[in-house]
Amino acid sequence: MAYLGKSVERDMYFGAKPELFRLAETMRKNSTEAENILWKSLKKFRIKGYIFRRQHPIDIFIADFYCHKIKLVIEVDGEVHDNIQAQEYDDGRSGEIERYGIKVIRFKNEEIINNQELIIQKIRSIITEISSPSLLGEGDRKG
Secondary structure, X not given: OOOOOOOOOOOOOOOOOHHHHHHHXXXXXXXXXXXXXXXXXXXXXXXXXXXXXXXXXXXXEXXXXXXXXXXXXXXXXXXXXXXXXXXXXXXXXXXXXXXXOOEEEEEEHHHHXXXXXXXXXXXXXXXXXXXXXXXXXXXXXXX
């Protein structure tokens, strides 16, 4: 896909710039073991209409996985995310992404590698929660 030096206007990218798409493509080619495992599992949700994208540009960030239909970002965190500075950055980054009405959830590499079934159950539960209208009305969603 060619980008002509302009910001991509599509609503699922929230104004991401062309250079971010090139970086995302590179990141897709260099996925971690945990990202590869989760990607295989997330593909199974396509049957129900929940299409996840890998290394998806959103504004100035690249989300590990994103489903636009329900505005859900899934982040996969390695050891580098264990220190306090990284956690503070991640919190700020999540807050910026959430400004767009997107829910952000995080899993550690070890969780995905060692407890795949539990992680998929958690994701399935979150998808159900997000996509089910609340009892208060159609416009109010749990989040």
